[in-house]
Amino acid sequence: MGKTLFEKIWEAHVVQVVPDGPTQLYIDRLYAHEVTSPQAFDTLRDKGIKVFRPDHVVAMPDHNTPSDQQEVINDPVGRKQVETLAKNCAEFGIKHFAMGTKDNGIIHVVGPEKALSLPGMTIVCGDSHTSTHGAVGALAMGIGTSEVAEVLASQCILQGKPKSMRINIEGELQNGVTAKDIALYIMAQMTTSGATGYVVEYAGSTIRNLSMEGRLTLSNLSIEMGSRAGIIAPDETTFNYLKGREYAPKGADWDKAVAYWKTLQTDSDAVFDKEVTYRAEDIKPRITFGTNPGAGIAIDETVPTFDGLSEAEKTQLKAQLDYMQFEPGQKLEGTPVDYCFLGACTNGRIEDFRAFASVVKGKKKSANVVAWLVPGSWLVRQQIIDEGIDKVLEEAGFELRLPSCSSCLAMNPDKVPAGKLSISTSNRNFVGRQGPGARTVLASPLVVAASAITGVITDPRKI
Amino acid sequence: MAKEKFDIIQSTCIPIAIDNNNTDNIIPARYLAFTTRDPKFYGDAFMHDLRYNANNEPIADFVMNKPEYSEVPSKGVHEIIIGGKNWGSGSSREHAAWAIAGYGVRVVISSSFADIHRNNLLNCFVLPVIVSEAFQQELFDTVFANPKAEVKVDLPNQTVTNVTTGKSEKFEINGYKKHCLVNALDDIDYLLSVQDKTEAFEKTLKKY
Numbered sequence A: 001m002g003k004t005l006f007e008k009i010w011e012a013h014v015v016q017v018v019p020d021g022p023t024q025l026y027i028d029r030l031y032a033h034e035v036t037s038p039q040a041f042d043t044l045r046d047k048g049i050k051v052f053r054p055d056h057v058v059a060m061p062d063h064n065t066p067s068d069q070q071e072v073i074n075d076p077v078g079r080k081q082v083e084t085l086a087k088n089c090a091e092f093g094i095k096h097f098a099m100g101t102k103d104n105g106i107i108h109v110v111g112p113e114k115a116l117s118l119p120g121m122t123i124v125c126g127d128s129h130t131s132t133h134g135a136v137g138a139l140a141m142g143i144g145t146s147e148v149a150e151v152l153a154s155q156c157i158l159q160g161k162p163k164s165m166r167i168n169i170e171g172e173l174q175n176g177v178t179a180k181d182i183a184l185y186i187m188a189q190m191t192t193s194g195a196t197g198y199v200v201e202y203a204g205s206t207i208r209n210l211s212m213e214g215r216l217t218l219s220n221l222s223i224e225m226g227s228r229a230g231i232i233a234p235d236e237t238t239f240n241y242l243k244g245r246e247y248a249p250k251g252a253d254w255d256k257a258v259a260y261w262k263t264l265q266t267d268s269d270a271v272f273d274k275e276v277t278y279r280a281e282d283i284k285p286r287i288t289f290g291t292n293p294g295a296g297i298a299i300d301e302t303v304p305t306f307d308g309l310s311e312a313e314k315t316q317l318k319a320q321l322d323y324m325q326f327e328p329g330q331k332l333e334g335t336p337v338d339y340c341f342l343g344a345c346t347n348g349r350i351e352d353f354r355a356f357a358s359v360v361k362g363k364k365k366s367a368n369v370v371a372w373l374v375p376g377s378w379l380v381r382q383q384i385i386d387e388g389i390d391k392v393l394e395e396a397g398f399e400l401r402l403p404s405c406s407s408c409l410a411m412n413p414d415k416v417p418a419g420k421l422s423i424s425t426s427n428r429n430f431v432g433r434q435g436p437g438a439r440t441v442l443a444s445p446l447v448v449a450a451s452a453i454t455g456v457i458t459d460p461r462k463i
Numbered sequence B: 001m002a003k004e005k006f007d008i009i010q011s012t013c014i015p016i017a018i019d020n021n022n023t024d025n026i027i028p029a030r031y032l033a034f035t036t037r038d039p040k041f042y043g044d045a046f047m048h049d050l051r052y053n054a055n056n057e058p059i060a061d062f063v064m065n066k067p068e069y070s071e072v073p074s075k076g077v078h079e080i081i082i083g084g085k086n087w088g089s090g091s092s093r094e095h096a097a098w099a100i101a102g103y104g105v106r107v108v109i110s111s112s113f114a115d116i117h118r119n120n121l122l123n124c125f126v127l128p129v130i131v132s133e134a135f136q137q138e139l140f141d142t143v144f145a146n147p148k149a150e151v152k153v154d155l156p157n158q159t160v161t162n163v164t165t166g167k168s169e170k171f172e173i174n175g176y177k178k179h180c181l182v183n184a185l186d187d188i189d190y191l192l193s194v195q196d197k198t199e200a201f202e203k204t205l206k207k208y
Helices: A005-011 A038-047 A076-092 A107-113 A128-136 A145-154 A179-190 A212-225 A236-242 A251-261 A311-324 A350-360 A378-386 A389-395 A445-454 B029-033 B039-045 B095-103 B115-123 B133-145 B175-183 B187-193 B195-204
Strands: A014-017 A023-026 A029-032 A057-059 A122-125 A139-142 A156-159 A163-170 A198-203 A229-232 A274-279 A286-288 A296-298 A339-342 A370-373 A421-424 A439-442 B008-016 B080-083 B107-110 B127-130 B150-154 B159-162 B168-170
Touching: A005 A139, A005 A198, A005 A229, A014 B195, A023 B195, A029 A107, A029 A145, A038 A076, A038 A145, A038 B187, A057 A076, A076 B029, A107 A122, A107 A128, A107 A212, A107 A378, A122 A128, A122 A145, A128 A139, A128 A212, A128 A229, A128 A236, A139 A229, A145 A156, A145 B115, A145 B187, A156 B187, A179 A212, A179 A274, A179 A286, A179 A296, A198 A212, A212 A229, A212 A236, A212 A350, A236 A251, A339 A350, A339 A445, A350 A378, A350 A389, A350 A445, A378 A389, A421 A445, B008 B107, B008 B133, B029 B039, B029 B095, B039 B095, B080 B133, B080 B150, B095 B115, B107 B133, B107 B150, B115 B127, B115 B175, B133 B159, B187 B195
Parallel strands: A029 A057, A029 A122, A122 A139, A163 A198, A163 A274, A198 A229, A339 A370, A339 A421, A421 A439, B008 B080, B080 B107, B107 B127
Antiparallel strands: A014 A023, A023 A156, A286 A296, A286 A439, B008 B150, B150 B159, B159 B168
């Protein structure tokens, strides 16, 4: 029987299977950020050990980074955490992309765009959105801080082997529909735990036709349905994206690498533990109405009612709608919004800014909304400027900010105030995620752009 | 986090009947900016924004603030959480496991856990126990009806028992991790002990 892409990468990294236990898996790349690494470095100091393979580790601050200026972090707690990362990297000899330098940005944007994430690699980071890097054909998993310490100490983690699932998307995407909408659609079908225990491979003609940026968005959101990782087999799109980037193999090494990467495909006779297929034509621009990313609808649909729900389900839906201040059966299109956020590891790439600009070009931002447009890295920001997108945004009344996780998670100054409604390209609409009491509607860059112009939740196909 | 050897735990429980209780709920992001490892700091932040309002006053109708469930855990008291489905979804923050451990909880019982959080709990010496949805519901019913009701979690025999009804289920854990919990050993020490295997493997590893 043939093997899945996941099995091929997994098996290539098995050091041993611990007797009656997990697999000892070798890790090619550890990314570290300031939030989930300080206690891991402390563990190494406690034990008096060094980093085992410092050249396999790359670190950068992103969560606490302000997006208005990067001279100083005014919050002393956040500042200390960012300084601690720099200090730890210096002490343990780890490559560090400091705040405000051209190498910096959100890890999950920087890794692929510098070709630090490559097909066939095992990649981990103390961050659930590490799944992003699966889009280049790597096995990329989020881990906890204890596991960060394990990788620093041994370049390995101990993991039970996940099951495999293939999600096929077939057909042509409709006008106004993006990779973000595909992900929000899948989550609504499968729920936020539908892929728990699985590594997902995305396949099918729709995925083949997605750009690298679109694939990164899709893989990024794999964790929102509980998946351990979300892989996309490398192809010409992947190779064209990676070729010539800073850390990509060069010359003869490149040819050798591509020859290997081309073998990283699921065999035709491989069998998945689970397989599902969706039609691209069924997917419309989407928004969320509740407080988990699976609680979503097509933009022209109405909020679900309590009909047919059990008492327990009713209680949980009511809690979500009460927090969001939405009614069962309400149409959300046309609802006034207070904040618009373009960015995050989900939608902070050049294609997202191109999409946003295509909607707002020649129009004016609504005076009623605060808009945060935050590139995912300094490279993305430079590309925005090189392509003249910054001018389009400026003419439409928008300001381009500095690279940061920004308003995705309320760990830096970009917090949405209590009670305010935000329409956001980020990845989580949890209670308090964008700030205590903040209400979040997740959507694509096109929907956020259209809403930023009108000041209400707007279908980008109608503007 | 403190390592405590695991054996049999019999205790009253805190029922947190919230499905998809994500790690942002378990500990809000603002507690993640700290570099401390103080268990009490994280324990105090456990479920913070559901426990306290914006003025830091306890929210009376949240389960952990009800007098019958509000006593902080000690031996035999509230060492076990009965949690809703998909416990610990979302962010990978181990701070969520630190919060649970720091509060004094030793066991979380649910019908399903998010993968990363489940690993984090184990690495913090908190035992995640997966039971059937029917048994999860029975445990909720028992503990809501009688806050003094006890549940017994027997790691050596891998059983969880509703002491009130006598009903019991087996739960899964691999032999390696069970050994770690029973003997208070962590993964990092194990990985350091097999470094020769890792070095031998590196010589065979395909580049790219």
